[in-house]
Amino acid sequence: MNAMAALKQYQTVNTQAQAVEASPHRLIQMLMEGGLTRLAQARGAMERNQVALKGELISKAIGIIGGLREGLNLEQGGEVAANLDSLYEYMTSRLIDANVQSEIAPLDEVVGLLRNVKAGWDAIAE
Known part of the structure; x- marks a missing residue:
C-alpha cells in the first residue's frame, strides 16, 4: 500500500470514528x-476540465445537501426549518446548473450560502 492510499484509509477510519462519537449537532457540522x-474539489476539477470528476463531486455535494434537508423537522422546526428546506432546494438547483453548464459562478454561490448556514449552525451552542 502506498503512502497516499494509507493516508486516505486513515482519514476514512478517522472520519467514521468521529461520526460514531459525534452529537447530532456535530454530525450536521460534519455534513456541512x-x-x-x-464543492471546493468540484471547483478544482472544473478548473482542470475534469468533467467526470466534477460531476461526481457535485453529485456528492448534492447528496450531502439532501441529507441536510432530510434532517430538517418541518413539523416542529417552524419557519426556520421551512426556510432552510427552500434554501437547500435552491442550492441543489444551482449545483445542477453548475454541473450542466460547467460554470463556476453557481458553484461559488452555493459555497457562500452553505458557509453562511454553517456559520449560523456553528454559533449554536450544543
Missing part, C-alpha cells in the same frame, strides 16, 4: 464541512 470540501 463535507459539502464544502466536495
Whole structure:
C-alpha cells in the first residue's frame, strides 16, 4: 500500500470514528464541512476540465445537501426549518446548473450560502 492510499484509509477510519462519537449537532457540522470540501474539489476539477470528476463531486455535494434537508423537522422546526428546506432546494438547483453548464459562478454561490448556514449552525451552542 502506498503512502497516499494509507493516508486516505486513515482519514476514512478517522472520519467514521468521529461520526460514531459525534452529537447530532456535530454530525450536521460534519455534513456541512463535507459539502464544502466536495464543492471546493468540484471547483478544482472544473478548473482542470475534469468533467467526470466534477460531476461526481457535485453529485456528492448534492447528496450531502439532501441529507441536510432530510434532517430538517418541518413539523416542529417552524419557519426556520421551512426556510432552510427552500434554501437547500435552491442550492441543489444551482449545483445542477453548475454541473450542466460547467460554470463556476453557481458553484461559488452555493459555497457562500452553505458557509453562511454553517456559520449560523456553528454559533449554536450544543
